[in-house]
Amino acid sequence: MLMVGLTGGIGAGKSTVTTVLAENGAVIVDADRIAREIVEPGTPGLAMLVAEFGDDIVGPDGALDRAALAARAFVDADRTAALNAITHPLIGERTAELFESAPEDAIVVHDMPLLVEGGMTPAYHLVIVVDTPAEIRLRRLVEQRGMPEDDARARMSRQATDEARRAEADVLIDNSGDREPVRDIVRMLVELRLHPFEHNLRTATPVVGDRTVVPFRPEWAAEAARAAARLRHVLGEVATRVDHVGPTAVDGLDSPDILDLQVTVRDEAAVERALALLTDAGYVRDRTSERPLLHWCDPARPLEVSVLSEDDPEHEFALLMAEAIGADPGARVEYSEILRRANREETREWERTR
Numbered sequence: 001m002l003m004v005g006l007t008g009g010i011g012a013g014k015s016t017v018t019t020v021l022a023e024n025g026a027v028i029v030d031a032d033r034i035a036r037e038i039v040e041p042g043t044p045g046l047a048m049l050v051a052e053f054g055d056d057i058v059g060p061d062g063a064l065d066r067a068a069l070a071a072r073a074f075v076d077a078d079r080t081a082a083l084n085a086i087t088h089p090l091i092g093e094r095t096a097e098l099f100e101s102a103p104e105d106a107i108v109v110h111d112m113p114l115l116v117e118g119g120m121t122p123a124y125h126l127v128i129v130v131d132t133p134a135e136i137r138l139r140r141l142v143e144q145r146g147m148p149e150d151d152a153r154a155r156m157s158r159q160a161t162d163e164a165r166r167a168e169a170d171v172l173i174d175n176s177g178d179r180e181p182v183r184d185i186v187r188m189l190v191e192l193r194l195h196p197f198e199h200n201l202r203t204a205t206p207v208v209g210d211r212t213v214v215p216f217r218p219e220w221a222a223e224a225a226r227a228a229a230r231l232r233h234v235l236g237e238v239a240t241r242v243d244h245v246g247p248t249a250v251d252g253l254d255s256p257d258i259l260d261l262q263v264t265v266r267d268e269a270a271v272e273r274a275l276a277l278l279t280d281a282g283y284v285r286d287r288t289s290e291r292p293l294l295h296w297c298d299p300a301r302p303l304e305v306s307v308l309s310e311d312d313p314e315h316e317f318a319l320l321m322a323e324a325i326g327a328d329p330g331a332r333v334e335y336s337e338i339l340r341r342a343n344r345e346e347t348r349e350w351e352r353t354r
């Protein structure tokens, strides 16, 4: 099962994107829809909201008057926190049930407006952010959904910034223009990344990556940071540190587009524990390597994870090397050439044995 987190600011077009994802076979778990379910008449959720915000948030029909609650809940951060303290645990319980009930080979897309606000992104295999500038979102909410401008602005002020969401995005979908191009982008995303990613996870198929040296990519640092956050989420206190090492960690260095992440643990027993946790989470052991090395299985983001104990001198060396080469332009050029030569030799070797 591939677990995808999807988010975006209010009015960004999350529902628009999840509709296309569903048309392409994804299972959508919609947090807003669950948020409605848990405050239906007669639910503990509605009773708790009445106790907190007063009984005039309930209409004559006994149902929640959503606008009346919104008018009270988004006036300041404290009131929004009170709203979230009641609703989010109930939403979380129901969400877990829906995740559990999804088919084993499903691409589950969790449409969660407050994914970044809740610090939840490392728990997902991939995070999609629907990115639409605030002013366009505001205009669409007012003109197309008829939301009062002050309500829309109040809610926006209770949400993460667009920059904070972009930093958490593995995939950024620009929805500021027409819908049609977005439909095509989403369709390609499912076909070229989400489906193969789900297959690789379910069949423990590693993505080994191409060792061709490519020009330095500044986004390698952010990609590695997100990968490190996922590793910390899987390993918890078993990992004493997780570092971005290897050629892609060297600023300005042309290198193969394969991220190297190094997990440092306390001792040899912890190495075994970490390997078990990572394997359970979908990382695939490289049995051709004598050292504990695993590959990830995202077809668009090759990644290797090495696991070392603190007393292994190799772990210090990897950290120092990235720093030393990064500080010396001459060393960078020389190291890129070594990588190119290694790739040429590897390619020749592969052609000889083919």
Ligand SMILES: CC(C)(COP(=O)(O)OP(=O)(O)OC[C@H]1O[C@@H](n2cnc3c(N)ncnc32)[C@H](O)[C@@H]1O)[C@@H](O)C(=O)NCCC(=O)NCCS
Pocket (backbone or CB within 6 Å): 009, 010, 011, 031, 032, 035, 066, 067, 069, 070, 073, 080, 083, 084, 087, 088, 091, 112, 113, 114, 155, 158, 159
């Ligand atoms: C206050 C409520 C009743 C207002 O209902 P209304 O129909 O006007 O809005 P709806 O539920 O469709 O939400 C529309 C959008 O508002 C934004 N929003 C909703 N709740 C919140 C919140 N607590 N904090 C920030 N933004 C929010 C999201 O972008 C959401 O997609 C409703 O938003 C609610 O119950 N919110 C609490 C649950 C929640 O946090 N949901 C957000 C995702 S988990």
Ligand SMILES: Nc1ncnc2c1ncn2[C@@H]1O[C@H](COP(=O)(O)OP(=O)(O)OP(=O)(O)O)[C@@H](O)[C@H]1O
Pocket (backbone or CB within 6 Å): 008, 009, 010, 011, 012, 013, 014, 015, 016, 017, 032, 113, 140, 141, 144, 145, 175, 176, 177, 178, 179, 182
């Ligand atoms: N590309 C687009 N061009 C024009 N209008 C759009 C586009 N995408 C979405 N909209 C409109 O903008 C509004 C918000 O879209 P949508 O409901 O999909 O956003 P959302 O992120 O799901 O909102 P919410 O945060 O409230 O759940 C809707 O009225 C929708 O029809």
